[in-house]
Amino acid sequence: MLTSHCTMLSELLQGNDSGGFLVIQDSCRYSGRDLLRSFISSALDREEVVHVLCFESSEEELKDGLRAPGLQRLHFHNAYSDPLGWMDHSAFTVDKFSFEELTHLVKQSPHSRPATLVIDSLTWILRHVSPPAVCKTLQQLKKGGAVRAVAALLHADMHQRGTVGSVCHLATSVITVSPGIKGDEALAKITKRSKSGKVLQDEEIFSIKEDLTVTIQNKPSHLGHKQADPEEQQTDPTANLTFNLRLSDTEREAKEKLALPFMFSKEKKTALLHPNQGSGRILYEPDANDDFDQEDPDDDLDV
Template structure:
């Protein structure tokens, strides 16, 4: 049985250089990002994390203490504007404190230096949205630079708040720009809550609208599960679309399940193409089954039909035979010269008299 796309992405079973996780306020990308990070560290890979919306202590709580040595954190959350300390970037053993988040070039340089020291690693950004609020162009350059580092051994995973709309003067927004760069796009969706109004609509047939439905009890409730809509662009040019469900299990990892297991909505399977000769019609659906006359052909009639030579075929064969006869027959071609120009009025014109 073929494993689900989300399970392949979490375990990095197939090539996925740049994974973009689009979340909303109803379902955060944090569980997906931490699960990818934990699985990468379990495979003895290094994890380089740029934190803009998560504190380093909260991030490290998701991992076992023995794994902290393989995690390199670039902290742009604690003091991003240098209010508590000078505007410098101090490199410790496993922690880099960013006190000027506007200096994206220095952040990019720090990530590149760390990736050069650990070639087999996963580069992860919990949210690129705070950087995009400063400058969309510089943020795109940062993502483009990190995307150029990706190989079969180096993987880039970025979280983005898709429900925050950025205004661009050039007409290209941040969402479309990131979608063009990503090889895998994951759009998260929370489970639909069965509200009182929906229950009444099922009983009465009357559907009313909620006056305010920003958050529900299933929003960010990973214990109940979530839905991930995946667009996977392979190197071969093939694009795979799939929707998977995920639930947080007791071990702290995400369990990937079919989306129908959580939503209860059954998606029809794609219809496979069937050869016309191999397809058999149901007698009940055959329009010629109950006619008073016969429209089908017997084997003998079908054979006679195939052996019949139509008149236009005879004419074509006759033209071909005439052309071949002209090519194969011996013909003499005479090309007269100037001295052979006979005049009927003066037949002795060629005599020198």
């Protein structure tokens, strides 16, 4: 459920377009799992069929706060207890993360209409399946079929930048969450790509209640400037040098007045380009003893 004016985050909560792929990108500073659970709750309120792959959280944890009327359309696939299949009793394992397996899994449910697939989380899968294989599966899921939309959690600080970039490049929407100024608030940086290729970006302050209701506040600019993340601050490479690379105003003025050796004054340019009559010139007239052959200029050398 959602309490807000019409914002980009509220539009995403109200439902993805067919073929949509949403990535909630978080870090150790702020978890995006509650926001992912809010998307599950919103999808159930719209009477959608939802399939959840549980890798990092148990079914009981993800169910907490969800309302009973929609739970019959919610299907959990447990990969939490045995994700690698070592004990051979897990309902889903990481090696089954493929387009064919997921399509078969979703079609086994009694509901015939396309479902929303929720992945908690892609980080666990990416640590055991190659990124190209994961991206291929996600790209195939985007094309539709048994799955109408995909929403996934991704821990950005646990992967190389190229891996995160590849996954987010496939996404139609990316929500990057970080702590807000107040304890119960968080900041969402949203990037949304329309079907025409236009890219929209926004930043919104939000909070999540115990019943998974999302309340969207004012824009961050209306609440004052938040202190920059130390990781995002640019360090000064000249801060600890034993010599000074900067010029004072006096030094800069003296530098600008300095005449460089390869720069000619106006008077010198005039003298060189327009020599006066009678100025010294060197003329060479060959005599009869000069034996200079144009065909062989080295003919006079004893070689």
